[in-house]
Amino acid sequence: xxxxxxxxxxxxxxxxxxxxxxxxxxxxxxxxxxxxxxxxxxxxxxxxxxxxxxxxxxxxxxxxxxxxxxxxxxxxxxxxxxxxxxxxxxxxxxxxxxxxxxxxxxxxxxxxxxxxxxxxxxxxxxxxxxxxxxxxxxxxxxxxxxxxxxxxxxxxxxxxxxxxxxxxxxxxxxxxxxxxxxxxxxxxxxxxxxxxxxxxxxxxxxxx
Numbered sequence: 001x002x003x004x005x006x007x008x009x010x011x012x013x014x015x016x017x018x019x020x021x022x023x024x025x026x027x028x029x030x031x032x033x034x035x036x037x038x039x040x041x042x043x044x045x046x047x048x049x050x051x052x053x054x055x056x057x058x059x060x061x062x063x064x065x066x067x068x069x070x071x072x073x074x075x076x077x078x079x080x081x082x083x084x085x086x087x088x089x090x091x092x093x094x095x096x097x098x099x100x101x102x103x104x105x106x107x108x109x110x111x112x113x114x115x116x117x118x119x120x121x122x123x124x125x126x127x128x129x130x131x132x133x134x135x136x137x138x139x140x141x142x143x144x145x146x147x148x149x150x151x152x153x154x155x156x157x158x159x160x161x162x163x164x165x166x167x168x169x170x171x172x173x174x175x176x177x178x179x180x181x182x183x184x185x186x187x188x189x190x191x192x193x194x195x196x197x198x199x200x201x202x203x204x205x206x207x208x
Contacts, residue, residue: 018201019120019157020044025164025193027113029171034106038098042113045094046121050081064126070207071154072147075128079137083130087118124153150205157201165194 020043028036041048053059059078063069080086091114099107122129124146130137146153169190176186 017044017047017204018197019160020117021197021200022157022160022162022164023116023120024113025197026160026167027109029164029167031106031109032171032175034102034109038102038106038110039113042094042098042110043117045114046078046081046087046090046117049090050078053078053080068207071205072124072150075126077128079130079135080133082118082121083133083137084118084142085131086133087115091115091118123156154201154205161194161197161201165190165197168193 021040024039024043025036028034028039031039050059054061059076059080059082061069062075062077064073064075067073076082081090091111094114095107095111097107098110102110118129122142123144125143126145126147127141127143129141129143131140131142146156169186172186172190173183176183
């Protein structure tokens with residue numbers, strides 16, 4: 001399929017996946033009325049929209065010259081979904097749709113979590129994130145390039161996973177105690193969240 005340009009399909013999802021999920025879990029610990037699944041979807045919404053555009057060849061991924069395109073060794077030309085203006089637009093749309101279902105507060109929270117994806121990507125990406133969408137994005141690209149130091153970017157993602165799982169666990173335990181419930185479900189859900197994050201990060205680092 002021409003849209004892949006020699007890349008594996010799994011490369012379309014290679015980003016700061018685990019860090020985004022860890023942040024969403026931390027937000028859940030504060031925003032108990034907002035569904036966890038909605039927060040998890042919000043934190044990856046830019047990538048969700050990116051995938052069909054990638055398959056159509058509109059947006060693309062390529063390995064950094066001289067590398068095999070492993071963890072942090074990619075250049076992501078997502079000139080619509082990951083442009084600053086595009087990310088703001090997608091965040092507003094996600095927030096408005098969410099507000100219609102869960103209320104204005106949850107809508108605002110989910111819009112913020114959606115846009116947090118761009119902020120976190122800005123830290124790790126090389127200078128491949130445009131300010132303006134489409135061809136206009138060629139005018140200015142940003143990215144602090146933390147992926148150039150894999151140990152540092154992995155450490156940040158791991159910290160976000162641990163913080164997110166811990167924050168979620170504390171909130172889940174507090175809710176269970178307030179409702180006079182046992183703590184088994186809270187421990188199990190938090191453990192599953194932590195385990196899933198660690199496994200995802202490991203697979204991402206190994207290039208799967």
